[in-house]
Amino acid sequence: xxxxxxxxxxxxxxxxxxxxxxxxxxxxxxxxxxxxxxxxxxxxxxxxxxxxxxxxxxxxxxxxxxxxxxxxxxxxxxxxxxxxxxxxxxxxxxxxxxxxxxxxxxxxxxxxxxxxxxxxxxxxxxxxxxxxxxxxxxxxxxxxxxxxxxxxxxxxxxxxxxxxxxxxxxxxxxxxxx
Amino acid sequence: xxxxxxxxxxxxxxxxxxxxxxxxxxxxxxxxxxxxxxxxxxxxxxxxxxxxxxxxxxxxxxxxxxxxxxxxxxxxxxxxxxxxxxxxxxxxxxxxxxxxxxxxxxxxxxxxxxxxxxxxxxxxxxxxxxxxxxxxxxxxxxxxxxxxxxxxxxxxxxxxxxxxxxxxxxxxxxxxxxxxxxxxxxxxxxxxxxxxxxxxxxxxxxxxxxxxxxxxxxxxxxxxxxxxxxxxxxxxxxxxxxxxxxxxx
Numbered sequence: 562x563x564x565x566x567x568x569x570x571x572x573x574x575x576x577x578x579x580x581x582x583x584x585x586x587x588x589x590x591x592x593x594x595x596x597x598x599x600x601x602x603x604x605x606x607x608x609x610x611x612x613x614x615x616x617x618x619x620x621x622x623x624x625x626x627x628x629x630x631x632x633x634x635x636x637x638x639x640x641x642x643x644x645x646x647x648x649x650x651x652x653x654x655x656x657x658x659x660x661x662x663x664x665x666x667x668x669x670x671x672x673x674x675x676x677x678x679x680x681x682x683x684x685x686x687x688x689x690x691x692x693x694x695x696x697x698x699x700x701x702x703x704x705x706x707x708x709x710x711x712x713x714x715x716x717x718x719x720x721x722x723x724x725x726x727x728x729x730x731x732x733x734x735x736x737x738x739x
Numbered sequence: 740x741x742x743x744x745x746x747x748x749x750x751x752x753x754x755x756x757x758x759x760x761x762x763x764x765x766x767x768x769x770x771x772x773x774x775x776x777x778x779x780x781x782x783x784x785x786x787x788x789x790x791x792x793x794x795x796x797x798x799x800x801x802x803x804x805x806x807x808x809x810x811x812x813x814x815x816x817x818x819x820x821x822x823x824x825x826x827x828x829x830x831x832x833x834x835x836x837x838x839x840x841x842x843x844x845x846x847x848x849x850x851x852x853x854x855x856x857x858x859x860x861x862x863x864x865x866x867x868x869x870x871x872x873x874x875x876x877x878x879x880x881x882x883x884x885x886x887x888x889x890x891x892x893x894x895x896x897x898x899x900x901x902x903x904x905x906x907x908x909x910x911x912x913x914x915x916x917x918x919x920x921x922x923x924x925x926x927x928x929x930x931x932x933x934x935x936x937x938x939x940x941x942x943x944x945x946x947x948x949x950x951x952x953x954x955x956x957x958x959x960x961x962x963x964x965x966x967x968x969x970x971x972x973x974x975x976x977x978x979x980x981x982x983x984x985x986x987x988x
Contacts, residue, residue: 613941667917668867670941671768685768689867689876696869698876700767700793 605675607713611705612671612686619728620664622657631715638719639726649729656728663691681706681716690724692734699724757832757858757890759823760851763816764838764864764873767793773806776957807837811944811956812863814963815914819861821961841878851887858890858909863965866915870923881923889933912936912979914965919981928983936980940967950974
């Protein structure tokens with residue numbers, strides 16, 4: 562009896578249903594491939610994005626933007642000394658108030674190797690700053706940690722450049738910022 | 740018969756003796772990446788122990804020779820030299836110079852200022868809206884750069900008695916990121932009296948000039964270009980960059 566029921570099905574309808582299933586499956590597969598590819602490209606560009614963001618954030622003189630860019634526990638290292646951003650936040654605010662430096666948009670850029678080793682990617686940033694009307698190079702190493710699928714936090718920033726010391730540690734700047 | 744230019748005066752250039760200057764510099768980031776990349780190679784083949792710190796103080800001649808071939812900035816500079824040679828410029832009229840510091844830039848520029856006729860300057864380096872940056876920063880060099888003796892004044896391009904544009908020879912071209920986005924390029928054009936090209940976006944190394952095609956970093960092959968690719972970071976729309984024409988005072 563059961564066989565009879567199946568035999569009574571319209572073969573054209575069965576074929577149509579199968580085609581619809583195939584189309585849906587193909588659509589889902591294509592969508593998945595697109596999402597994976599988009600995510601891959603997104604991850605490839607994240608190092609550059611953060612490198613560029615450095616000058617946008619610090620050039621804005623807006624401490625709130627720095628708060629969003631860094632975390633309280635972000636390690637800031639300068640010539641062998643390491644403190645957290647939370648400990649150094651006030652120094653950054655003083656540097657913003659003094660406004661002796663200018664960091665224009667597009668004056669920082671760089672890249673990593675697109676690999677997150679233990680969830681961390683090291684990014685070499687090349688940035689330039691004008692301090693008292695003279696431009697200097699400020700090379701910075703950023704360690705970016707991936708949290709989950711698309712959340713990132715700046716784990717550490719380090720540099721030996723004198724401007725970096727001025728910005729975070731209130732180091733006095735002499736004739737040569739290098 | 741234009742024998743000196745293979746009977747094709749439109750493509751080739753009369754070897755007039757005017758000099759073409761090509762300069763290249765690099766950033767601390769590039770030095771560090773090179774040190775990292777070559778750690779093994781340098782240790783095994785060059786018998787030298789270098790610290791990976793982005794500083795060149797401990798480099799010897801062998802390392803410099805290697806860097807001169809592998810730096811993407813150098814490869815772009817020598818690609819330009821190759822282009823000029825292909826255009827019929829004698830090798831003796833082309834000078835390629837590596838710039839290692841702002842002091843070096845000052846010295847080299849002073850030497851260039853003594854040349855009788857400079858027909859072109861191509862400057863491969865990092866940069867931003869404030870101007871091109873050499874290793875460890877250019878300081879305030881560009882505010883006071885001596886005027887070079889450019890080969891000729893900017894020529895008006897006149898067709899049927901009407902000035903329709905400019906012939907951009909001689910020229911200065913800066914390939915560093917965002918060099919067109921501040922006052923630098925126009926100031927340079929005005930002070931030097933030379934048509935100046937600069938980049939309107941972040942610059943990237945590419946195998947081709949029209950669309951961005953990735954290069955092999957730390958390789959030694961030529962055909963490497965440094966340009967900004969304005970459309971989605973992929974397509975270059977303005978050739979050697981945005982042009983800045985000297986403005987009348």
